[in-house]
Amino acid sequence: MGFHFPPSLLLLVCLCTTLISAIHATDCSSLKLTGGKKQYSNCTVLPALNSTLHFTYNATNSSLSIAFTASPSKPKGWIAWAVNPTATGMAGSQTLLAFKANGSMVVKTYNISSYSSIVEGKLSFDVWDLEAESDKDGKMVIYGSLKVEVSAEKLNQVWQVGPGIVDGHPMKHDFDKANLAAVGELQLVEKLSPAASSPSPSPQSANSNSGYGMSVTEINAGFWILGLISLIAFM
Template identity: 35%
Template sequence: MAIKRTILIVCTIASLSLVSSAQTCKNYKFSNQRDFQSCADLPVLEAYLHWNYNSTAETIHIAYRASQTPRGWIAWGINPTGSGMVGTQALVAFQDLKGNMKAYTSQIKSYNPSMKPEPLSFPVSELSAEYSNDEMIISALLGPLSNGTTFNIAWQAGNAVSNDIPQSHPHFGPYVRSSGTLNFLSV
């Protein structure tokens, strides 16, 4: 009986420590002292969005974080014309074979996009990417965005990059549920 009780106590303590150490956007500290006023734990793909919205300039400074291996890729974007993936104006990041992070913009025009670099329908500046603690992070300043403060967003991750082009992601489960709506005035 004492052994069962000891096992139960150990399991309870272990499960509580897992719950208390669970990552959320609110307890994340960026390495370069960046500070974001708002954030959201995205519901799939172990992803998080941090942002500062400037209502006067109609710009959004974002940092999108997602769990990823060094050989994978991540993408996040705004879909100004609809919901879901097609139409998304995306920020893409991956680590090249030399270990350097690359970030660029790409338009998602179909369910089989080229993922090649191209300009978006709105200005993007201060675009950068980093890899740290098994996460890729894309940062950028978007806008001005004159369509209001609520946008359809989409995010994605894939496992392979070939010739500096992200390859197709899986087409099941969380990979097809990685979109939603976000109001950048929410905190």
Template identity: 35%
Template sequence: MARPGHSAWFLLVSTATLLLASGASAQGSCANATFPAGRSFARCSTLPVLGASLYWNYHAANGTAELAFRAPSATGGWVAWGINTDGTGMAGSSVFVASQSANGAVSVLMTVLESFSPSLKNGTLKFDVPVGPSAEYGGGTYTMYATVALPGNATQQNTVWQAGPLSGGAVSPHPMSGNNLKSVLRLDFLSG
């Protein structure tokens, strides 16, 4: 015969163990990533949609984050990551967009998404980028690197990311349904 309260205690311990295991599993999916020699990151977050992950080192002394964004894509596709200083959606975001040309050269465009039909002109962002972006493609995945000055020197930022197709070598609109509409997250660069 079970003691009174024993079942509740067992349920509480089981639930806590399950939550810890699921957290470790989610963390493990990005924590085991490898990068080229000379690159390592103290923190990571498996983003909730589009198979993407963000890795970073936060430097409190100057309010910057050295980061890597990784997302799967076909060779005929593009991926993007950025910060929205004006709100929580895509419009108004300052983003990095990685894609590759027909000859396989990978490039990164820096642009502000001024509307839901942006012009995608390469330019400056709404925050400083002390170390300009670079990207690589391999194994069906883009990885972009950059160092950004976190807007307002605030560790909590509204982040956005996206993926879509190329058409004739140019960035085409991403799907306007499903996970493509869920790719926003308020992220704390200090605590993760």
């Protein structure tokens, strides 16, 4: 004799499964860095080029530590992450660019004054602890720390991937839709709404979840599940 579940119960199971999947999809704590030798307070899936950013903002000394992860567009290519202090695009970007040279990963700095001028040079702010690594699948990670403006709440970030290096110079990246979309704001300090009664325990990016405690998505999903259970109980 088999078991027969009422349609309402099956509907509840399906909805709960969908909601739980959505929760896990936004749980950035599941992102793992290659090597995993450093820990960061926040992480976010960037909206283009299959890339991620882990970061820790230290307001006491106005510094930002980052780990940017992406795959170059070709096996011998490069990846880059940048801050633009004056605009929202590539021109003016202060860039950390990583690639493999003679079998070892290196990170170089580029002050990109224009789209036609990509010259290695000193950035407009201090950077330190620069290093990079890659895994067997070709994914690369740039590690570094940089000085930001005192009391900064957000930064204009730009990231990119490229096909290769010629005579020590990075080749131009593609200008596909994903490449052009690789810009955005990095929220260093979470802005509270006027109705908020208590400060956030730690800074978060606009679309990140550090994995400590429950996110707004998780709480909302919990209320939905409880509401559905109550509704079906009276059906």
